[in-house]
Amino acid sequence: MKLNDLRESRAALVAEMRTLADKAEMTGDDTARFDALKGGVQKLEAQEERALYLQDAERRALGADKHEQKLAGGVSILEAIRAQVESRALTGATAEYSAEVERRTGKRGVHLPLSAFESRAAQTTTTAEGIVPEDFRQDLFVGPLRNSRLVQGLGATVLTGLRGDVVIPRHKTGMSAAWIAEGDALSDTGMTFDTIGLKPRHIGALTELSRQLLQQSSPSIEVLVRNDLGEVMACSFDLSLLAGGGLKEPLGILETTGIQTGTLATLSWSAVQGMLAGLGLKNITPNAWITEPQSATKLRTTLKAASAGSSYLMEGGRMADLPVAITNQMKLSGATGQVLLGDFRQLLIGVWDCVQILANPYAEGPYSRGAVQVRALMTADAVVRRPEAFVLASDLVV
Known part of the structure; x- marks a missing residue:
């Protein structure tokens, strides 16, 4: 059974369990049915875990991880933010990467590569005016x-x-060997x-990112935001x-x-x-x-x-x-x-x-x-x- 089929089957069983549990009073047959459904859910979860492991193994064997790493290089943090603010779907490499992770893990949401995080003061065009001047010189940026x-x-x-x-x-600890005389017993x-x-x-x-900063952003600012978030998060984890x-x-x-x-x-x-x-x-x-x-x-x-x-x-x-x-x-x-x-x-x-x-x-x-x-x-x-x-x-x- 395919992974999606397993998940759909499990969802159906859980929905039926919820219907039984919501009854004012469960009969003996209801209780027996609930227990049977519970066993079915546990069995499907075990099958799903095996299917995920096999899926990941096949992906590695086919070099799919390299494809995911290649997509990661084109992911845009600002695209992920703008898409949610504008209530639209992700686009480009960001959409492909997020969809790939969602397919592999079954977790919904916007997924980005392991490269970022920080706890810092709000960024605005006033507090960070050096990143949106008329002549932006990324090559001279002082980090x-x-x-x-x-x-x-x-x-x-x-x-x-x-x-x-x-x-x-x-x-x-492991076993040890010893020399013995004839007739001696081993320990x-x-x-x-x-x-x-x-x-x-x-x-x-x-x-926090200001509205003006997002509107005035450029590929140079994308690189700056990515590097800044990633560096702070990586330092904390390290x-x-x-x-x-x-x-x-x-x-x-x-x-x-x-x-x-x-x-x-x-x-x-x-x-x-x-x-x-x-x-x-x-x-x-x-x-x-x-x-x-x-x-x-x-x-x-x-x-x-x-x-x-x-x-x-x-x-x-x-x-x-x-x-x-x-x-x-x-x-x-x-x-x-x-x-x-x-x-x-x-x-x-x-x-x-x-x-x-x-x-x-x-x-x-x-x-x-x-x-x-x-x-x-x-x-x-x-x-x-x-x-x-x-x-x-x-x-x-x-």
Whole structure:
């Protein structure tokens, strides 16, 4: 049965269940029928889940994901906003992309690629007059200074198109072998397992675009709005991957129980090697360091040895032959710097949905000004597969 047929059948069963439930008093036959319908709905939901999985697998096999990525490049945020304000259908690549996501997920709405979100002050032609002058020079635009986004780009594994909560089994401890003398008994050394999981967490932004800004917009402003929204949203998500508290946002690497602790209080080449050794003892091969600017400066100016001609701990953006990522997303620990070393491929990111954007021209405040309120939402989570794959030194004197 096709996916649409499954959904139609399920909707029909749910409608019949609603009719029975709305009766003033259900008879024994009504109750039996309701239970039978409930079983039918559950069966159809299981079939729908399998059909969706198969559909996604077929799309990947046929290269359909590449087509969706190609469409994403032509999506216009302003087109999505204008279409809702003007009560008309989407057009162009924006319409194709949104329709493709709706077909795949079954969720209605305006869908955009994973590239945007922010919580910021309202944009108007007065507060942002530099983006609508008579001679707009996009090539000379002076953008805001923001923290570098690094964590996801260091090799994290990303799962997309998720539906329900994700539970992943993990091998915790394994069997061991031992030499025995003749007649000795072997000890029972079984395996143990646990699980890690991903669950939908929501991140969003609310902003306001003035009517004049939308009317005077051009391809240059489209690029500016896209980049600005995407950069702010990406920075917020990246920060949660590193230092999220796990309550509303994902649990970040720094807050994950079980990561190893190192020390750089006495900064030396030996201390750096000690952090590497801690991972090596756990059979972990690290792929990068992350630190903040103050610690990076200290690492650049500290010699490996006191002998003449010695090199510095960090040179050419690398330390111990591994790249060093520098960002203000990594904060000082009180008065001391922090340096994180690890295998960032052990960070697992789950994305349930693309960015959903909703324009509201009738919000009380913006409506009185003729402006449009824009809300964007994204659903994602992250989990560290092996906490011991990371070691943190938070005692570097800067």
